Amino acid sequence: xxxxxxxxxxxxxIPAIDDQHSQLIDLITRLEQGVNGFLPNMFGVLExxxxxxxxxxxxxxxxxRKHNYPEFDExxxxxxxxxxxxxxxxxxxxxxxxxxxxxxxxxxxxWLTRHIQGTDRKYAEWFKQQGITIExxxxxxxxx
Numbered sequence: 001x002x003x004x005x006x007x008x009x010x011x012x013x014i015p016a017i018d019d020q021h022s023q024l025i026d027l028i029t030r031l032e033q034g035v036n037g038f039l040p041n042m043f044g045v046l047e048x049x050x051x052x053x054x055x056x057x058x059x060x061x062x063x064x065r066k067h068n069y070p071e072f073d074e075x076x077x078x079x080x081x082x083x084x085x086x087x088x089x090x091x092x093x094x095x096x097x098x099x100x101x102x103x104x105x106x107x108x109x110x111w112l113t114r115h116i117q118g119t120d121r122k123y124a125e126w127f128k129q130q131g132i133t134i135e136x137x138x139x140x141x142x143x144x
Contacts, residue, residue, distance in 0.1 A: 010022075010116050014124060014127070014134050016135065017124070017134065020060075021116055024056060024112060027048060031046060031100065032109075035101065035105055042100060043094070046090050050086050050090055053083060054083065057083065060120075061075070061079065063134055064076075067127070074119075078119055082111055086108075
């Protein structure tokens with residue numbers, strides 16, 4: 001996976017995290033194509049996004065926990081709220097009680113942007129200050 005297509009404000013020079021953020025952005029872009037009628041299996045992409053969000057959050061949380069990041073609890077709470085939102089939205093869509101519309105997509109993009117450029121950037125800067133490096137690996141939910 002390459003991160004060359006994401007802007008510098010989304011990069012932390014931590015390849016494992018940058019690659020995962022790039023994948024999340026790609027999945028949301030694919031959902032946007034579905035909303036615009038260019039992707040036939042939009043629900044499949046939404047399921048893929050749910051799965052990848054869980055994998056990424058698990059990886060990120062394991063790294064933060066391993067290095068005793070002081071704002072771990074707040075960071076994890078943000079993840080939990082976002083995961084709950086995606087799960088609820090996917091379930092409503094599956095039951096035919098909602099549709100994936102542009103306003104929902106805008107929320108997903110805005111949340112991800114603010115989280116990466118704000119909350120995630122804080123830990124990336126803290127890691128640099130502490131001299132912590134993260135080994136590259138794929139998100140699996142395992143402790144790095």
